[in-house]
Amino acid sequence: MALRTIISAIALLLAGQLQSSAQVPTAPTPVSATKARDIGGYELGMAIGEVRRRMTLAHIAGETFAGTDSDISYEFGFSPRGRIFRIHSVQKLGAFHPDASFARTLSNKLTAKYGAPISNALPGGPISWETIETVQYPSGQKLPYRTMWMNAVLSDADGETTLDITVLDFRILWADQAADNSAPRQTAKERI
Secondary structure, eight states: OHHHHHHHHHHHHHHTSSOTTOBOOOOSSOOOSSSOOEETTEETTOBHHHHHHHSOOEEEETTEEEEEETTEEEEEEEOTTSBEEEEEEEEEEESOOOOHHHHHHHHHHHHHHHOOOSEEOTTTSOEEEEEEEEEEOTTSOEEEEEEEEEEEEEEEETTEEEEEEEEEEHHHHHHHHHHHHHHHHHHHHHHO
16 A cells, blocks of 8 residues: 555656645744654665665665665665655564454554554554645645655565555655756756
8 A cells, every 4th residue: 555655656756746846835843744753763864875884775776775674674765865755664573463452562652653643444454644735836736745654554475464664755855856956947047
């Protein structure tokens, strides 16, 4: 489910419906969907160099890199300026069937770290957090958009239960895209 959402969001970006000039209202502290903004110590906004000091990264495609740390597999999405805007982790938990007791324990641990979720369907569905803000599209139109979100879900991979957690903040990506676009845009303005 999380991967499908990520792919849809990336497709929107590539289709030009949401571009680097998308603007989120600025505030002294960006609104966060969660209290913590990391998974396993890897935090949104962290530089690629900091990640490389902790694990070996393999380039997957585009902005996506993967690595493993403490038996947890990670995929990171890096902005054009090398900052994490997306983290996906997969942790193997063993061969068992999650029940209500396990779901309660997991929910309590996640809520203690990340704060109260907006929805919780564990053990069969995700536990989720999100921030919705008004975003100005390149056309000037302003619409609500899920700028930052996180979810955790239990999955079955080859008979083993895994905990999949994804956190994503488009504002990091957009800020870096806009910063990279600033000088070329100004040069183009001066040419016309």
